[in-house]
Amino acid sequence: MKTKKSHTGKVVTFGEVLMRLSPTENRKLQQASNLDFFFGGTEMNVAASLAYLGVEVQHVTNVSKDFVGESAIAALRKFGIDVSAVKKVDHPLGIYFLEVGSAMRSSQISYNRLHSSFANITPESVDWENILEDADYFHWAGISPAVSEGAYQTLKRGLEIAREKKITVTTDPAYRSNLWNYGRKSNDVLSELIDLSSVFIGGVNEINEILESDYAFDEEGFVAASKALITAHPSIKKIFDKVRTSVSSSWQKVYGRAWTGEKYLQSEELEVRDVVDRIGTGDAYAAGILYGLQFFDDQHVLNFANAACALKHTHVGDANLVSVEEVEEVVNGNVSGRIKR
Numbered sequence: 001m002k003t004k005k006s007h008t009g010k011v012v013t014f015g016e017v018l019m020r021l022s023p024t025e026n027r028k029l030q031q032a033s034n035l036d037f038f039f040g041g042t043e044m045n046v047a048a049s050l051a052y053l054g055v056e057v058q059h060v061t062n063v064s065k066d067f068v069g070e071s072a073i074a075a076l077r078k079f080g081i082d083v084s085a086v087k088k089v090d091h092p093l094g095i096y097f098l099e100v101g102s103a104m105r106s107s108q109i110s111y112n113r114l115h116s117s118f119a120n121i122t123p124e125s126v127d128w129e130n131i132l133e134d135a136d137y138f139h140w141a142g143i144s145p146a147v148s149e150g151a152y153q154t155l156k157r158g159l160e161i162a163r164e165k166k167i168t169v170t171t172d173p174a175y176r177s178n179l180w181n182y183g184r185k186s187n188d189v190l191s192e193l194i195d196l197s198s199v200f201i202g203g204v205n206e207i208n209e210i211l212e213s214d215y216a217f218d219e220e221g222f223v224a225a226s227k228a229l230i231t232a233h234p235s236i237k238k239i240f241d242k243v244r245t246s247v248s249s250s251w252q253k254v255y256g257r258a259w260t261g262e263k264y265l266q267s268e269e270l271e272v273r274d275v276v277d278r279i280g281t282g283d284a285y286a287a288g289i290l291y292g293l294q295f296f297d298d299q300h301v302l303n304f305a306n307a308a309c310a311l312k313h314t315h316v317g318d319a320n321l322v323s324v325e326e327v328e329e330v331v332n333g334n335v336s337g338r339i340k341r
Helices: 042-052 067-079 149-164 186-194 204-211 219-232 281-293 298-312 324-331
Strands: 011-014 018-023 035-040 057-064 086-089 094-099 108-112 137-141 168-172 199-201 238-248 251-259 264-266 270-272
Touching (some): 011 149, 035 042, 042 057, 042 137, 042 281, 057 067, 067 086, 137 149, 149 186, 168 281, 219 238, 219 264, 238 281, 238 298, 251 281, 281 298
Parallel strands (some): 011 137, 057 086, 137 168
Antiparallel strands (some): 018 035, 094 108, 238 251, 251 270
16 A cells, blocks of 8 residues: 655646635625635645645746735745745736635635736746756646646646656646636647646546546446546546535535546545635645655555545635645544544
């Protein structure tokens, strides 16, 4: 089950850093007089979670050349992320507003990122050769190439160099239909970039979007969809999926499943009845996959990632601030939540 080596490899992540603004105490924005703020973003959340798990991780992005951007960089440093590839530019940091739901009331998000600092990134501004020189893994998500032509081209160049250097590339091809506004077709771009990747962190919905197919969501449909994805994109070797049941905004159930290229695997379902914060739970799952791939067999990778995902529901903010030991406790069945003294 464990460990093939005594230390983690370096992970490089690429993606936008956003400021999140949320009314306190589950208020709607129109009720609020105070807002909490956090720094996050899909790939940054993965980076922060990995850093807390003890992984060396470097994040590549642009932030604004002002005190907001400086605060974002300070937040990344606090998480333990290498910020040497973060550039400060004359464009504003992207923001998003979150109204946190409760019970039957859904959470709501509104983005303001159209002309952000990250949207203005260019391939020429990123020294991928140097950044990826000592990297073992490169992680990207489908949100980044949806933001702008520059973000797409920058990511594509990084992935091409990662392939040249034989770096393991993981992808969470998250699809956000409202982001693809700059003229590219989403499944064309995602298909191209998936061909430069080897581990797919997504499920039937994402595969159907990419292949323009209609596979069912059940186990048989997931296996069939996974086989079809690998046939269409043979660079993909493994597929890890997170399955969520939403009883309400405050009550969630999650389990993981995988197709290893040879067999179907599934984790136990974990239940969170008092959700504190759902944002970043999928990113926590992806970070668990990235950590687990370095140390565990595929079944334990799945169990570890699902436990990490469940734990992220229990604290505020975008990043999963838990240790390997905390995740392993849940994997081993300790879900009592008893006080540790």
